[in-house]
Amino acid sequence: MRQVALAILFLCFSCTLWSQQAPINVLFVVDGSSSMLKKWGKEDKWTIAEKSLLHIADSLISKYDSLRFGLRVYGHQSLPIDNDCEDTELKLPITTNTLDQLEDRLHSVKPKGITPLAFTLEQTKIDFAGLEGQKNILIIITDGSESCLGDPCAILEILLEKEVIVKPVIIGLDIDIESLRDYHCIKDVFNPHHPFEFERKIMQVVTQAISFTTLQVNLLDHLQAPNQSDIPILFYSAKEHPDYTLYHRLNDKGDADTLLIDPSPSYTLIVQTLPPIVKEGVKLKSNDHNIITIPAPTSALTIQSYHLDEKVNLIPEIPYLIKQSGSEDYFHSLESNHTQEYLYGSYDIDILSLPITRLAGVKLENPSFEIKLAAPGKLVVNARFPIHASLFTEINNELVNIYTFPANSKQEILDLQPGAYSLVYRFDYQRSMVKTKIKNIQIESKKTVELKF
Amino acid sequence: MKKLLFLIFLALVNIGYSQETPQIQKVLFVLDASGSMDAMWGDEDKMTIAKNTLYQLVDSIERANPSIQVGLRVFGHQYHKSLDNCTDSKLEIPFGSNNQVAFANRLKAINPNGNTPIAYSLIESAKDFTDIESLNSIILITDGLENCAGNPCDAAKYLNEKRITINPFIIGLNIEDSLISSFDCIGTFINAKDQDELKVVLQNTVKQATGQTTLSIELLSAGNQTITNTPITINDAISEEVLFAYIHSLTKKGKPDTLKIDPRGWYDIKVHSYPPISSDQFQLTAGVHNTLTITIPKSYLAVGHEQQYDEQTPHFILKTEDEWVYNYRLNNLPTLANTYKLSTTLIPLKNETVKFEADKVLKQNYPANGKLSIKNNKALRGSIFDRNSAPWNLVYDIGVFSEDLELKLQPGVYSFIYINESDNDSERSHRYDFEMFPERTTVIQLR
Numbered sequence: 040m041r042q043v044a045l046a047i048l049f050l051c052f053s054c055t056l057w058s059q060q061a062p063i064n065v066l067f068v069v070d071g072s073s074s075m076l077k078k079w080g081k082e083d084k085w086t087i088a089e090k091s092l093l094h095i096a097d098s099l100i101s102k103y104d105s106l107r108f109g110l111r112v113y114g115h116q117s118l119p120i121d122n123d124c125e126d127t128e129l130k131l132p133i134t135t136n137t138l139d140q141l142e143d144r145l146h147s148v149k150p151k152g153i154t155p156l157a158f159t160l161e162q163t164k165i166d167f168a169g170l171e172g173q174k175n176i177l178i179i180i181t182d183g184s185e186s187c188l189g190d191p192c193a194i195l196e197i198l199l200e201k202e203v204i205v206k207p208v209i210i211g212l213d214i215d216i217e218s219l220r221d222y223h224c225i226k227d228v229f230n231p232h233h234p235f236e237f238e239r240k241i242m243q244v245v246t247q248a249i250s251f252t253t254l255q256v257n258l259l260d261h262l263q264a265p266n267q268s269d270i271p272i273l274f275y276s277a278k279e280h281p282d283y284t285l286y287h288r289l290n291d292k293g294d295a296d297t298l299l300i301d302p303s304p305s306y307t308l309i310v311q312t313l314p315p316i317v318k319e320g321v322k323l324k325s326n327d328h329n330i331i332t333i334p335a336p337t338s339a340l341t342i343q344s345y346h347l348d349e350k351v352n353l354i355p356e357i358p359y360l361i362k363q364s365g366s367e368d369y370f371h372s373l374e375s376n377h378t379q380e381y382l383y384g385s386y387d388i389d390i391l392s393l394p395i396t397r398l399a400g401v402k403l404e405n406p407s408f409e410i411k412l413a414a415p416g417k418l419v420v421n422a423r424f425p426i427h428a429s430l431f432t433e434i435n436n437e438l439v440n441i442y443t444f445p446a447n448s449k450q451e452i453l454d455l456q457p458g459a460y461s462l463v464y465r466f467d468y469q470r471s472m473v474k475t476k477i478k479n480i481q482i483e484s485k486k487t488v489e490l491k492f
Numbered sequence: 493m494k495k496l497l498f499l500i501f502l503a504l505v506n507i508g509y510s511q512e513t514p515q516i517q518k519v520l521f522v523l524d525a526s527g528s529m530d531a532m533w534g535d536e537d538k539m540t541i542a543k544n545t546l547y548q549l550v551d552s553i554e555r556a557n558p559s560i561q562v563g564l565r566v567f568g569h570q571y572h573k574s575l576d577n578c579t580d581s582k583l584e585i586p587f588g589s590n591n592q593v594a595f596a597n598r599l600k601a602i603n604p605n606g607n608t609p610i611a612y613s614l615i616e617s618a619k620d621f622t623d624i625e626s627l628n629s630i631i632l633i634t635d636g637l638e639n640c641a642g643n644p645c646d647a648a649k650y651l652n653e654k655r656i657t658i659n660p661f662i663i664g665l666n667i668e669d670s671l672i673s674s675f676d677c678i679g680t681f682i683n684a685k686d687q688d689e690l691k692v693v694l695q696n697t698v699k700q701a702t703g704q705t706t707l708s709i710e711l712l713s714a715g716n717q718t719i720t721n722t723p724i725t726i727n728d729a730i731s732e733e734v735l736f737a738y739i740h741s742l743t744k745k746g747k748p749d750t751l752k753i754d755p756r757g758w759y760d761i762k763v764h765s766y767p768p769i770s771s772d773q774f775q776l777t778a779g780v781h782n783t784l785t786i787t788i789p790k791s792y793l794a795v796g797h798e799q800q801y802d803e804q805t806p807h808f809i810l811k812t813e814d815e816w817v818y819n820y821r822l823n824n825l826p827t828l829a830n831t832y833k834l835s836t837t838l839i840p841l842k843n844e845t846v847k848f849e850a851d852k853v854l855k856q857n858y859p860a861n862g863k864l865s866i867k868n869n870k871a872l873r874g875s876i877f878d879r880n881s882a883p884w885n886l887v888y889d890i891g892v893f894s895e896d897l898e899l900k901l902q903p904g905v906y907s908f909i910y911i912n913e914s915d916n917d918s919e920r921s922h923r924y925d926f927e928m929f930p931e932r933t934t935v936i937q938l939r
Contacts, residue, residue, distance in 0.1 A: 269873060271875050271877075271886065271909050271921075272918075273877075273883060273884060275883055279882060280879070280884070281883070281884060284877075284884075284907065284909045284921065284923045285909075285918040285919065285921045286873060286909065286910070286911040286918055286921040287918060288911065288915070288916050288917065288918045289916065290916045290917075291916060296916060296917055296918050296919075298918055298919065299919065307883070309883050309884075311875065311877075311886045313886065313889065315883075315886065317883075358807060358837045360809060360835060360837070360841070367811075367833060367843070368833070368835075368843040369809075369835050369841060369843060370841075371841060372835075372836075372837045372839075372841045379889060380889070389809065389817060391807050391809070391819055391837070393819075395817055395818075395819060397817065427721040427739045428739070429723035429739070429764060431723075431737065431764075436732075438725060438734050438737075439764075439768075440723050440764035440766075440768070443723065443764075443766075446721060461737070463723055463737045463738070463739060464739060465721075465738075465739035465741065467721075469741070470741050470742065470743050470744055470749065471741055471743075471749050472709075472724075472738040472739065472740060472741045472749055472751055473738070473751065474741070475737065475738040475739045475741075477737055
């Protein structure tokens, strides 16, 4: 019982929310040129367009109280031979029309002429007169390109700029690739190649196009201010691959920019800092401006390692591996001398010097952090006869074999971090453990120690 | 103590590489003169038998071997049992190499009398050895158990820990079987059934206590194959000082070679394989040859990474659960059979759990990298994502770049997500899906 009451409450809340919305004005612009009579699958394109349009309108009317729509058709009055570049007609002005009216007007159209799309689009300025600044959407259903010399894109750009419309959507009925170029300026071009695809997806496209659900992701920096940015964000719904992959940006005013996101699914947001921040179960409120705040302070870490003097030898950049303290797995590896942003936190860093420089519990809690690795020195071992040898050093109060020479080596060159080492070795021909010799070495930065046995 | 370890290691290493038997061997006889020693044992009482046997032994030692110094400590002889004295223990004859006369005289004056303070006597005898450079041993001759509050086991442990003496010998005068196990923790126990046996046992024990102790360390794979040329350190198990560092060796006959070694104390014998294997708290049997067999369940990693000519070998990091870490790139030794985390510095980075099995080669194949070449001349901000992972993993953060860029990536499917640095609108982010193939270049043309 209580659940039912709650459900009703929720519904009513939704109702008020919608009724408070500014009206949405949709103008359907439909191609009535002769090519629309072509068969596409079992039916001709016009019939498919007509049916789909009625279906969409039906669904939108029931969904949006504030929806007003109109219909403009072009290329249906003159024959191609007339080359009528002004063949366009507002069949239904934008108002609270009924579905019957739409059906009636569509039935009255018999495709016959050419495609004066640019001119048609210019006329929509008149259709939207008095509605400027509202949520005006142009949905163009066409199967071809401009027949006259106009540039539909240029017109659309003017309409957008003058805020006559907020969004144009092109729904193509198998437009050929050449003709598609006419619509290069439009982000939402939906051009299925099969009628069944058309019917299945058209609803989704239109619904998404007229949805005014926006999302602002505020990423907080170390000062808890929403000034963090330039981080990729992945939006996952239930799919294997992300629905949206975006770089988070701040707009001219310094605010996180507004994203247009399909509100239907529940998302997992992955803010791709290193390591990533995962925010599950993000549900957007439809037709509303949603704000999500995620703390994402990062610290620019630089691990500086040095090259040896070129005269001695140039050593490659020393890579390091980084993991979160307490975790088993490294999440990133990078060569030293790069600067990389990491999320604030405690990390274990293993720098792959010899011996491995292990830094446990490194706290990244400042906007930048630098670790300087002492420059290595060089150990050169030359033996007259083959030796078996291991290099020891003290790590955490234990003597550790950090490097074992290849069996029977005669020469070995190693880059070693500064410190005290003991080289334990025995000539291969000496078949007795007590013949083992120990050479203690002090390695200094950028200096070479040469041993000859 | 631990802090000094490395210095001690350095210092010791310069002293010598082997442990010869010290020049002087000191044997302290600790004789039980408690009340029970007047019990009959065959034709005579135990005390008389013990005294006679000991005198004859000292006499023969001093004739035959002048480098052995003997001393005598007696307990339970000064106070009668009724006085319940638990500190009745006295060094009757200090160490010397000409002590027969002293033995003859002092032994005559000793009669069984009081308690059996074994623990106290052992602790006291530590003071009798003024010099720990000599090879010191204690031969305790007794007919019974400690009857004071002392703990002889702890006392023996103390002697071992401090490396004062070799593990004590206890010669039992026909002690009943049920009590014998009580002596296990004190040292090496030998029960003499009768007078003749006592003589033989004592002779042998002195020989053992003063003889050379040797050790050979046998390294075997799980399949019993001989392993050698492996570094080994020998540490004092208590102080953790590193005493010796060796490279293991086999004789020409293929047998592990023999080390002369001080039998006192406990050793941690550590084979510095990857990771190391330690045979801890190893105690030698004095005066004999000891063999320690350490099984090294060696395993190998065969990393198949087809390098391109201009490429560095990637690093392969092995980690155990207890955070022992090793860079396999440098490895010239087999790895022990175990479960490891294997991580590489290839892009994308991988953390795999790998199981090395003894005497087997674990093959890990990493294909050759492909080269990603981004042709670009605008200021862009971009990142590379691995599309094989779920969710996609950021594998390389390029940051802002305004010229051509090259990256080595493992074969796979990726997405390059980027935005013009001058663009403020997230929706203008681009995604470019691409695939990488081994030794081939994938070009993203953005010019």
